């Protein structure tokens with residue numbers, strides 16, 4: 001059964017692939033799975049019909065037969081578990097790839113999101129300028145550790161996996177900052193992810209939504 005995912009009708013990132021449906025789209029492309037995409041407005045996301053799918057009124061969601069999922073990490077893991085291409089057949093390698101997926105979401109992403117959201121939430125507060133370097137350093141700290149572990153390898157643990165997919169997506173959130181430039185091997189790692197044909201197909205699909213919405217305005 002072809003799953004249906006939800007995505008922004010009008011993404012604030014103007015098609016840069018930063019919204020979290022991009023993770024799901026990429027996982028589906030890597031595993032050769034088709035999907036239907038239902039676009040939702042900010043208003044629709046907060047209505048009961050969408051909240052029945054997603055308790056926090058967000059995107060992405062994933063519907064497949066009787067199954068309804070939310071949380072991009074859970075959705076990517078579901079796709080990776082049920083289709084070849086993102087998790088090794090070897091049980092230990094599979095477990096390690098899942099650990100990297102969690103590391104991307106639980107260890108690397110939080111300081112990146114904290115730094116990004118501080119600009120919106122407290123940018124006008126008197127303490128923000130003093131706090132900014134602290135937030136930068138917290139991100140740098142994680143990047144330094146990740147950079148050290150990756151070294152000159154192509155991927156985090158052998159072949160490309162769901163863990164790399166999620167880590168690349170999380171690091172891409174730094175695209176508009178200069179922090180990633182301090183770690184050339186991480187920059188190259190993100191570029192390798194973005195060069196994958198499946199990434200490009202997923203990126204183009206989400207960009208097409210933005211282009212169509214702009215043309216209709």
Ligand code: GTB
Nearest residue numbers: 011012013018019020057058059060070071072073
């Ligand atoms: N933990 C959840 C997951 O991983 O699925 C988080 C889901 C989430 O944050 N969804 C966001 C959302 O629905 C969209 S992706 N927000 C609407 C709301 O909460 O009302 C976050 C996002 C949005 C926009 C950009 N951007 O413009 O660059 C980047 C990331």
